[in-house]
Amino acid sequence: MGMFQRDRQVFADAEPLDDSYEPEDIRERDEELEKYQRALQPIIDNRPTSNIFLYGKTGTGKTVATKYMLSHLENDTAEYDDVHLSTVWVSCENLSSSYQVAVALVNELRNSQDKDRISATGYSQQRVFDILYEELDALGGTVVIVLDEIDNIGNSDDILYGLPRARSNGYVDDVRPVIVGISNDFQFRDNLSPKVKDTLAEKEILFPPYDANQLRSILNPRAEKAFHDDVLSDDAVPLCAAFAAQDTGSARQAIRLLREAGELTQAADSDTVTEEHVREAQDELEKNQLYEGMQELTTQGHAVLCALAYHQALDEVPVRSRDLYERYVKICSRLDADSVSERRVRDHLSDMNMLGLINLFERNEGLSAGRYHEYELDVPLKSVLEVLLDTTRFEELANIIQSTADDNNLLQSDISDY
Ligand SMILES: Nc1ncnc2c1ncn2[C@@H]1O[C@H](COP(=O)(O)OP(=O)(O)OP(=O)(O)O)[C@@H](O)[C@H]1O
Known part of the structure; x- marks a missing residue:
């Protein structure tokens, strides 16, 4: 037999299981799609159209529903000579302010017309907004602006205030912008300032799990x-x-x-x-x-995890917070990093407990001694070490912990054991 053989043919076509696959139809979202359709209907009728805000947890179909609705809308508007529709889609995943979103929008609009991009620095916010309004006006008609994962801009929400009012404020004359905001952060929605909420979330559609x-x-x-x-x-x-x-x-x-x-x-x-x-x-x-x-923890988080891994390698778990804190302070000084208070370390530990990385036990030692916490890893030491070995500042420490654990025969357990 050769080295390569045709696979036993599990998959006929793996694409439908790919993240980028666009399904032929959207299932189980009839109510939401109907609302969505009603919200977009005025575009076909050439009437003023409300902005739309979609929210719901990740993976509940907000993006796929939007793609589906917009592609129908684009097809169907082609039937009407007096409807001029453009759509522009910006994912705000890596954008953290209104300024950056405005730049991305300008460049998206310019790109579609083969014009030069503008740089992401060197303009005032007002200037970028003005360029954005110019580009929109040049397009004319109705422009549907999708701002996906809009919660990333946090409270830098000027664009959500300015864009919906661009027409009533006379910044644009020939275009009707319609904003479709998408968010999976419920807090972002709840914390929108009333003036933004009024205009952005004129029509809200919730996508439940x-x-x-x-x-x-x-x-x-x-x-x-x-x-x-x-x-x-x-x-x-x-x-x-x-x-x-x-x-x-x-x-x-x-x-x-x-x-x-x-x-x-x-x-x-x-x-x-x-x-x-x-x-x-x-x-x-x-x-x-x-x-x-584990990879996404901060340096402080990694230092706390490292301290706990050390106790785990010494087979001294569950470990009391006081002992763990001492170890943590030593690790910080070895790393030349500032250490934080015991209280802050407890916060880190409680976050890690929420992530499922560690176990936390509450102990009650009679009336006199009071209550205290003990900790142990809830993931294999081996996988913690893998992460620490991959994190530049911790590589050396991770090696020490690894040999300590080896001495104590504590690294036998395979990841698949848990
Ligand atoms: N109702 C549905 N019918 C068919 N496929 C769906 C449906 N809902 C979601 N999917 C599929 O599930 C995946 C995630 O959906 P989608 O990207 O639309 O979620 P989302 O709500 O936008 O999440 P996120 O906020 O993480 O982007 C996609 O592959 C999408 O095709």
């Missing part, structure tokens, strides 16, 4: 396309749907789970995606999530 039945109905058509006949056991899709519904209600999570289960099936050289594969896939994705959670 999916339940298991809905997720099944979203997964089924994709599963049918993605896998060869008879590859999926009857349990596979329902179990993916159930896991994702229990956890987040996110369609993205359900789809990822199914793909991961398929990949594990392929790797195991098996030709049926069983319940067991789905469970393994769930474990695998959870592990990735924890790993990312």
